[in-house]
Amino acid sequence: MAKLAENVSQRRTRIAVSVFFFLAGLCFASWASRIPNIQQKLQLNEAAWGGILLALPIGLMVSLPFSGILVARFGSRRMVIISACLYACILPLLGLATNVWQLCAILFSYGFAGNIMNISINTQAVGIEMIYERSIMASFHGVWSIAGFTGALIGTFMVSHNITPFVHFCIITAAELLTVLIFYRYTLKEDTQHEGEHPLFAKPDKFLLKLGLIAFCCMICEGTMFDWSGIYFRKVVMPPKEMVTLGYTAFMCTMAGGRFAGDWLSEKLGKKTMIQCSGLVIAVGLLVSVIFPFLVPATIGFLLVGLGVSSVVPLVYATAGKSSTMPAGVAIAATSTIGYFGFLFGPPLIGFVAEASNLRWSFSLIALLGFCTTVLASVSRIEK
Template identity: 55%
Template sequence: MIGSSSWTPARAARIAVSALFFLQGLCFASWTSRIPALQQSLGLNDAGLGSVLFALPIGLMVSIPIAGWLVAQYGSKVCVISGAAAYACILTLLGLTQTPWQLVLGLIFFGFASNITNIAMNTQAVAVEARYGRPVMASFHGYWSLAGFAGAAIGWGMTNLQWAPYRHFACITVMDILTLLLVSRYVLQQDINTDRSRPRFAWPGQVLLMLGLVAFCAAICEGTMDDWSGVYFKKVVIVPPSLVGVGYVAFKGTSAGARLIADVFTAKFGRKHILQACGVLTAGGFMLAICLPYLVTATIGFLLVGAGVSIIVPLVNSAAGRATHLSTGLALATVSTIGNAGFLIGPPLIGFVAQWHGLQVSFFIIALLGGCITVLASRVKT
């Protein structure tokens, strides 16, 4: 196949970067699939587990400015290969932890390695997209979503086989390292926006701030679905226990599907119009689930939310990597900093409002933020 006329450097790089996104998603899904087993082995109650899990976003947030500088200084190829290898190795270490404090420390480093890899591979994706001359960014994130399904399925199988988490994670690590060795030669050596005259640190400017706010709204909406969709189906839709996860599955399904086909629509209609449509779909999906909290209508609403919110971050990353005076790595780090704040703020915001006014009021606030995506997208250059 390598000798085929269809095998071009751009195509090889696209396949390699797709593999990197898949490996990243597989590692993360493998970790999340074995959280219950680690909770049991470490003797953590729900409150203790929640406190331990907060170490992961701490690692993510601490690493953001460092990741942007590393990618700008050494290039995304070095950072993505070393970061992905470290991420996979730390995964195995998480399975070997014997105390909660060991797990906390491991998760901080896990988040740190994750974000370096994330910034670097998105920088690679921006460069591949530039070589193609058309939108391809969303498809990379689609492979991350597909890896989530694969990782969850493997985790379910390993649990049924009663494999200890460290054995499960070690298998994923070996597969990850072997794949990295295979694809590393095809990863792009040269990033775009690498002019040494570009500042390494600077005020991001209006364009990146607006894109960051779009990512912030999307992160809160997505985080709400990840953390509260099952609770909403249980307490508001009031379904049997066997159907509590239906809304979340619907959300994840359309998230993966939308990412795999979004590039076609982006090429036809442009990033700005697609971002505006995503805001409408996200807000409309939440409103449908709020106003008609029944199994069928709430499921359809969550399907719409998945289709809308899933491709916002890929589109924002694509725009940020090009429309800036900063290097691509720092631009992506800036947007990620603002966007990731949404993941930190969203869950407690939902819980606080729900405690006093109910989940439907909480979801209404999130629907308004979905609508803000449309307004913000109309004001930003993409």
């Protein structure tokens, strides 16, 4: 009976943390689904809008050194509850913004709160993974991807019924706060503790630096697919108009599906081999789409890229969270800081290279960076 009760408790905790991953994905996707409406409301051109959108990643980057410290000092459970509520409550303010400076300030705050939630829920996931004594991190990120699809569908429904972004966001916020109220009590009470005292401020050691560089290379590829896959299809593949988004859809589907299969595969192959194989799959997928820029092979290539990127960042977070040199939240924040530079600066790099040459050369460069994931994993002491 005691064993059964323990299993039920573990299962309940895993479900609760999965719910918080879902809330994070739903909140972000809700905002993303109404971007065109808010741009139209403020009557901004693409250049001005692009500048405004930088406020969110800037808030995210600014929060990175603080998020790990807050999680280490106050515990991931407390921070995931606070940040989830804050993240949800900022969302309706995005629908109320009436000028550029208001929106920039709100987006900065939104990115700041969102990243604290990201670090705290990943710290919770590391603790649960250690309880289960097997890889389960990728499945949590898979739940986030499903939430992204769900948020996009809800957004489409709201737009089709002429529901304003503010009302839409208020509905999402109410649902999220109610869900937090129900599930917060089942989250992991204590974070993973390592022997000895570790400073809250510490430079990443060589191992964490390599993990961060692995995340950097992978997230360059991921950011490229988010921002440039549709443009690549439209300008290079040149399919019928109704199929322009096929590559992006293919990428998103295999990225989400790959995360649910990633835990099982990493258990069979080992984390190091899994990351090595993922880098190869990313590189092959991108090269296929570059060498054969036609509808079917390019779509297959984008399917492979989605599969390749699906498990790398979850595995990096899981490995960093078990660092023996600093608390889990600080270690995850350290690797995230390096990784997010790739996510933020990869897409502009594509634009510069494409302007100097063409998009196919740009994607060839990203394929090389994808292969660097394999190289870096090969020279890192990642557990088998």
